[in-house]
Every structure is written in C-alpha cells, then in structure tokens.
Amino acid sequence: MRRIQQLRRQERRAGSALVAGLVTGFMLMGISLALMAVTLRSNQHQMSSIAIRQALDSATSGVNHAMAGLEGGQDGDVGSEKNPIQADGSSYWADVEPGTVDGTFVVTSTGVARGHSQSLEVVVALVDGGVFQNAIFAGNSSGDPTYTLELGGTGGQADEIYGDVYSGQHIVRTGDATVSGTASATGSITGMSGLTGVKQPTPDIAGMDYANTADYDVAAMFDAGSSYKPDAAGGWAYQLPKNNPAHIFRKNPSDRTSATGSTVKDDFFLEDPYEKVKADYAQDGSYPYQISLSGVGNNPGENGNRKVYYVDGNIWIHNKKTYSLGFEGGDPDGIQVTFVASGNVYISDNVFYDDDSKDGVAFIAIKDPDVADSGNVYLGDPDFGTLRRMSSFLFAEEDFYDVNLDASGSAVVELNGNMTAGDQVVIDRDHPNGSHTKLIVDFDDRIANGALQLPGLPGWSGAAGDPEYMVLSWRRVGAQ
Numbered sequence: 001m002r003r004i005q006q007l008r009r010q011e012r013r014a015g016s017a018l019v020a021g022l023v024t025g026f027m028l029m030g031i032s033l034a035l036m037a038v039t040l041r042s043n044q045h046q047m048s049s050i051a052i053r054q055a056l057d058s059a060t061s062g063v064n065h066a067m068a069g070l071e072g073g074q075d076g077d078v079g080s081e082k083n084p085i086q087a088d089g090s091s092y093w094a095d096v097e098p099g100t101v102d103g104t105f106v107v108t109s110t111g112v113a114r115g116h117s118q119s120l121e122v123v124v125a126l127v128d129g130g131v132f133q134n135a136i137f138a139g140n141s142s143g144d145p146t147y148t149l150e151l152g153g154t155g156g157q158a159d160e161i162y163g164d165v166y167s168g169q170h171i172v173r174t175g176d177a178t179v180s181g182t183a184s185a186t187g188s189i190t191g192m193s194g195l196t197g198v199k200q201p202t203p204d205i206a207g208m209d210y211a212n213t214a215d216y217d218v219a220a221m222f223d224a225g226s227s228y229k230p231d232a233a234g235g236w237a238y239q240l241p242k243n244n245p246a247h248i249f250r251k252n253p254s255d256r257t258s259a260t261g262s263t264v265k266d267d268f269f270l271e272d273p274y275e276k277v278k279a280d281y282a283q284d285g286s287y288p289y290q291i292s293l294s295g296v297g298n299n300p301g302e303n304g305n306r307k308v309y310y311v312d313g314n315i316w317i318h319n320k321k322t323y324s325l326g327f328e329g330g331d332p333d334g335i336q337v338t339f340v341a342s343g344n345v346y347i348s349d350n351v352f353y354d355d356d357s358k359d360g361v362a363f364i365a366i367k368d369p370d371v372a373d374s375g376n377v378y379l380g381d382p383d384f385g386t387l388r389r390m391s392s393f394l395f396a397e398e399d400f401y402d403v404n405l406d407a408s409g410s411a412v413v414e415l416n417g418n419m420t421a422g423d424q425v426v427i428d429r430d431h432p433n434g435s436h437t438k439l440i441v442d443f444d445d446r447i448a449n450g451a452l453q454l455p456g457l458p459g460w461s462g463a464a465g466d467p468e469y470m471v472l473s474w475r476r477v478g479a480q
Contacts, residue, residue, distance in 0.1 A: 055113040058111025059118045101125075137418070139203075152430065161181065168185075205422070214308040226240050237254065248291050249271075266312075267314045272289075277319070308340060311339065314341055314345070316346045326351075326354060335360075364397075375397035394419045396423075
C-alpha cells in the first residue's frame, strides 16, 4: 500500500513539473513573440525613416535640377508625377511657377522612395547685375551663430538705409533707425519686419583671380620704375611718371607712418602727384583733390579708364592736407574703374564723382592668406574723424570696421553706393557718452539695373555669364 502511495506522489510531482514546464515554455514563447513584434515594429519604423529621408533627399535633388534648368534658360520643370526622374531607387519631379513678386519663382519638388513621398516648396529669385545688390550685405561667411547686423540711433542721429539689407545671421533694429527696402536674414530679425530663413550667396572672389587677370599690377609697376621723391601731397614717397597708369598712387609716404606703422604690407595712397593739392573745407566735393587717369582727355599715356587696378598691398584714401578726393572727368561716357587690394582698404577722406550719372568707382579688399589682417575695409579718419561722404561701391571679402567714427568728428557718415562684406559689417557707432554716429546708405542701383558697367566685379558663385538664382525661402509641404 505504501508503495502505491509513493508512486502516486511521484506521479503528481511529475505532472506538476510538466505543467510548470509547459507554462514556462508558453511564457518564453510569448516573450519571444513579443520581442519579435517589437523588433519588427522597430525595423519597420527604421525602414520608414530611411525611406522618408531618401524621399526628402530626392525632393532636394528635384529642386537643384529645377534651378539648374532655370539657370540654363529653361522653364525649370523636371519630369512629372506620371513620368518622374528615376534616381538610385527613388524618384522625383518638380514644377516651377512664377512667384507673386517679379523676378521670383516657386519651385515645388516631390520625392518618392519606398511608398513614402516628401515635397518641398522653394521660392527663388533671379540675381542679375553682379554682387552689388544690397545697400548693406553681411554674408557671415565665418558662420558665426551670434553675429548680428545692428542698426540704431535716435532722433536726428538714427541710421537711414535706402535699399535692401541682408545678414547671414541676425538683424536688430533699435531706436529710430529706418530701412527703406527689404530686410532679409538667415536667422532672426528684431525690431522690424523682413524675410527670415533666407540664404543669399556670397561673391565669388576665388574665381576672379585678380593677381593674374587685372589690367594693371600696381605693385609690380612700382617695382619696375618708381622714384623716391618729395611732393606737395605730403612727405617723400615712391612715385611713377605721369604717363604711367599707376601714377595715381604714391607708395609709403613718409608723413603718414603714424597711420601705417602697424600694417604688414606696403601702403599705396590714392593721390595724384601731378595734380594740385586742394583742401575741400566744405567737404561737399566743390573743391576736391583730383585724380586724373592716364590717357583720358589730354593726359599722356595709355587709357587708364575702365580698367582694374590690382594692388598687392593696402589702398589708402587718406591725406593730411585735403578733406576730399575727386575723379576728374574728361571722358564723355564717364569714369569707371575698379581698385583691388590684396590687403585692406582704408577710407579716411571723402570721395566724390565728377558726374554722378556716369561715373562709378569700386574698392575691393581681398584676403591675403599670409596676412591675418587683410580683406577688410576700414572707414574713418584715424586722426581727426572727418569722414563724411563716400561715393563708391565697397566690397570686403572679410569685414567692415570703423576707425575713429565719433559724434564730434564724423557725426554723420553717408555712403552713396553700397557696402558688401563677405563676412561681417561690424562698424561700432555707439559711444560711451551715449552718442551715435549716423550711418546713411543711399543704395546706388545703377549696377543692379545695368545702367553702369564697372570692370572686374565679382559675381555669385557659378558659371560666368549664366543667370543666377538665390533661395529666399524653403519649407516642407504635403508629406506622406
């Protein structure tokens, strides 16, 4: 009897173990199935994310394809929904329609990958007339996330900008400053309305190769035949004969070493030793120190008009005996020249045209890779703070800086032309005593509208001669 009871107890234990094993097995199977389901869902989500990314990349390709078509003179339409462009397992098509503003287009591009679609709506604008399109342009090529283009001042000292303004990061308007044009920025705009999320292209300096393409290599011309002489313009300096196109410069004058003592390269002062030194006390251009180009009018030598003057060094407009510099006429079609400094451009004196409707002068500062302080434009008189008015188109591959711009001297600084900085406009005009130097920029649109042609101006990056388009806005629409 005991034996039978013992066997029954063993059978019950075995049955319990079997049931427990089955329960455990089912639990493990359930856990495995759950893990498989989670893994499957994760894989599906991952695959879906990859497909969406591919569709978005494909839509971006459609935008680029459409813009290439526009720049090639076509209508920009690419493929269609029924006949899309196939590309690496995905496809896209794009439609281009005129925008609400003249010269703008709306590109709608759709990319499809693995059953997912992504659409982009991009507004682009035609860029014509070269680099000088804005009253103030600060490209922020350094990518500084904190950069801010500041406009301010109150009452009669408030900044006045007549034309468009662009910043590659932020714009802040304070006080009573006004902008009579469109403000656009890659980042934020504070204190006024404008277009944000905008990226405008920076000028193509590398493509210009000024050292090899300019009409005149001024430093080389001085090395080949200059003489060290005194002149009424001030001190002793290296000078060239009157029939030499580069005679309009004097190199390293001895009376301005206090200003040039910290510069690394040679300093070339734009002043004509064959013209009378005049003091334009009214600073209104009525009695400027004249610059006379060779070969123009009755001047000897080859025609130096409509040429690019390249200077391997710094260019200065700074004379201790005069307040203003003027470009003499003599050509019925006006004076049009471009000065390029592989170094810095320093403007301390006023600059005037003889004929505001026909004349035009550009000053371009480009970066010398061996000199840290280069590619900049400095505005202001280091000694007296008397800079008041400039008629010129100004471009700095790097930055714009101020030199002694204070309310007691240059209380108002006016530019008839424009200022374009590849990187930043960082002119400090707010002073500890609470004063503010008023900046007026009267945008000269003659280059933009084709009324004025200046030699050797950089264009946007891209093929020379082709129309260029810049992106004004970019957003995702209709994702599936």
